[in-house]
Amino acid sequence: MFEFKKIIGAMLMPLPLLGIACVVCLCMTFRSNKVLSLIGLLAISCLLLISTPFFAQKIISPDTQLHYAFDVNKHTTLDKIVVLGCDINPNPHLTANSQLGNCAKSRLVEGLRLAYKYPNSQLIVSGGGIGKVTNSSLMRQTAISLGVNATRIKQNPSAMDTADEAKLLAPALVDFKVALVTSANHMTRAKSLFNAQGIEIIPAATDYYDFSAWPIHKQFIPSAGVLKAVTSQWHEVIGKAWISLRRWLDPEAL
Structure with missing residues (x-):
């Protein structure tokens, strides 16, 4: 029944x-x-x-996306944690975390998990937005409200797509050990664009879709x-x- x-x-x-x-x-x-x-x-x-x-x-x-999962046992240190932007729903009556879409929240949660695991790393939140409200600013506010020190966070509010994110962030990532946080199905494209800018990234995928269960x-x-x-x-x-x-x-x- x-x-x-x-x-x-x-x-x-x-x-x-x-x-x-x-x-x-x-x-x-x-x-x-x-x-x-x-x-x-x-x-x-x-x-x-x-x-x-x-x-x-x-x-x-x-199953083909599982090799993009981040394994903390393989990396003793990280210099930078880059969280790429995703969907937002701007509304001045809501808190910053409530204005982030599910995709953006999923990415930020993974970024925060790594930030707590690697306390000496810098957290970089990226993404433009709608009007004066940017993805990066909402992520920054949310991260601060969850206990991340504001001095650890750097914003990249001008990027409107992944290609922009790679170009604008590349100068700050050269010669650093960088974890790239984005959705599992987006990681292949994002990795290709960052590699094209000369940045070797460590995939830290999230936002998986799996309906097998x-x-x-x-x-x-x-x-x-x-x-x-x-x-x-x-x-x-x-x-x-x-x-x-x-x-x-x-x-x-x-």
């Missing part, structure tokens, strides 16, 4: 409910316009399929959270393709 209730509840969520409604409507219009109905059916079916944990797991391949009754039900994970992965595919194109056109571009 419990699993049945969960299945029904999951199917009534906006993504599966409206997706199934679209499929039914397209099937009903198939006779009047077969080509457009077929295209619509394929599109909505693909959207629903990649939104299920079973198929998303094949796209994300979380989800119960079987959830594996084939579309979920907005799963779709978000696939969207994040697709964003990285596009980002890598853009870098490859830029480097093909101009090897010094990125």
Whole structure:
């Protein structure tokens, strides 16, 4: 009874409910316009399929990202801990940590974990923002509120993307032992951009997506959270393709 209730509840969520409604409507219009109905059916079916944990797991391949996890037993010291920016939700009525999106919070938590493990390291928080509110300032305020000394923290508020972050931070990272904190699926692209600036970084990935432990009754039900994970992965595919194109056109571009 419990699993049945969960299945029904999951199917009534906006993504599966409206997706199934679209499929039914397209099937009903198939006779009047077969080509457009077929295209619509394929599109909505693909959207629903990649939104299920079973198929998303094949796209994300979380096991390939595990080698980016930071192992404290392999590193006795760190000079710099760089936390790359992510999503923010500016609202002057909220505390700094409440204005950080889940991705940004996940990255900052890993950065703070390393900062406490390596008390002599400098914490660098990066990322631009929306208007006068920057990712780096919100991360800095949050870190201070959680006990990190303000003198340990350096901001990089001007960077609007990862390429900017690598270029702007590179002069401060040369010849230092640097841990780079970012989302697991973003690490490959970030590492490539920092390496291009002559900076060898130690990956410290976080914000992993792994749906293998989800119960079987959830594996084939579309979920907005799963779709978000696939969207994040697709964003990285596009980002890598853009870098490859830029480097093909101009090897010094990125």
